[in-house]
Amino acid sequence: xxxxxxxxxxxxxxxxxxxxxxxxxxxxxxxxxxxxxxxxxxxxxxxxxxxxxxxxxxxxxxxxxxxxxxxxxxxxxxxxxxxxxxxxxxxxxxxxxxxxxxxxxxxxxxxxxxx
Amino acid sequence: xxxxxxxxxxxxxxxxxxxxxxxxxxxxxxxxxxxxxxxxxxxxxxxxxxxxxxxxxxxxxxxxxxxxxxxxxxxxxxxxxxxxxxxxxxxxxxxxxxxxxxxxxxxxxxxx
Numbered sequence: 001x002x003x004x005x006x007x008x009x010x011x012x013x014x015x016x017x018x019x020x021x022x023x024x025x026x027x028x029x030x031x032x033x034x035x036x037x038x039x040x041x042x043x044x045x046x047x048x049x050x051x052x053x054x055x056x057x058x059x060x061x062x063x064x065x066x067x068x069x070x071x072x073x074x075x076x077x078x079x080x081x082x083x084x085x086x087x088x089x090x091x092x093x094x095x096x097x098x099x100x101x102x103x104x105x106x107x108x109x110x111x112x113x114x115x
Numbered sequence: 116x117x118x119x120x121x122x123x124x125x126x127x128x129x130x131x132x133x134x135x136x137x138x139x140x141x142x143x144x145x146x147x148x149x150x151x152x153x154x155x156x157x158x159x160x161x162x163x164x165x166x167x168x169x170x171x172x173x174x175x176x177x178x179x180x181x182x183x184x185x186x187x188x189x190x191x192x193x194x195x196x197x198x199x200x201x202x203x204x205x206x207x208x209x210x211x212x213x214x215x216x217x218x219x220x221x222x223x224x225x226x227x
Contacts, residue, residue: 033215035215035217042121042206042217042218043160043215045214045215048213048215050213056213058215059214059216092160104150104210104215106159106160106161108158108159109159109160
C-alpha cells in the first residue's frame with residue numbers, strides 16, 4: 001500500500017530536549033516536505049526536499065532542521081524545542097512526471113506538545 | 116509574497132444541496148498548481164481536486180468541481196449533492212517554485 005508514515009504520532013516533551021520526528025514514504029517520490037498546522041493559520045511549510053541531499057527552507061524554518069540522506073526518509077529535527085513549536089506536524093511526498101508536480105500524499109500527522 | 120485567502124471560516128449546507136467555497140490567491144508566477152484538500156475530524160489530509168494553471172478547463176472529480184478564474188486569481192470549489200461525509204475542514208492551496216502555500220481553511224458542516 002502506497003503511504004507516508006510518521007513516528008511518533010503523539011509526543012509530549014519538555015523545553016530544550018532534542019527530538020526527531022521520522023517520516024518515510026514507499027512511493028519512490030523525489031519531493032518531500034514538512035508542514036505545521038496551527039489553529040487559524042492553516043498549514044505552513046517548514047522545509048522541503050527535491051531529492052537526496054537537496055533541502056530548502058519553507059516559510060517557517062526557524063528552530064527546525066531536516067536531512068535527506070535516503071530518498072524514502074525525511075526526518076524533522078527539533079534541536080531545542082520551545083513551547084511555540086507545539087503544533088500538529090505533517091510530512092508529505094510527491095513525484096514528478098514530465099516536469100509536472102504530481103499529487104502530494106500526506107502522512108497521518110504528529111501531534112507535539114512542548115511543556 | 117505568495118498568499119492564499121479563504122474568506123469563509125465556517126459554512127453549512129443542507130444534505131443533498133450545493134455549496135461553494137471561495138479561495139483567492141496572490142502570486143506573480145505564471146506557472147503553478149492549485150489544490151483543494153479535505154481534512155475530516157481524523158486530521159488526515161485528503162486531496163479533493165487539483166488544477167494546473169496552464170489548463171483553461173475547470174477540473175472536475177465526481178461531485179466536486181472548481182471555478183478557476185486565472186485573471187481574477189480565484190479558485191472556488193463547488194460541492195454538489197452534499198453528503199454527511201463531506202463535513203470537514205477544506206484547505207485551498209497552491210504550489211509554485213517547489214513551495215506550497217495553504218489558506219487558513221473553511222470548516223464545512225453538512226446538516227442532515
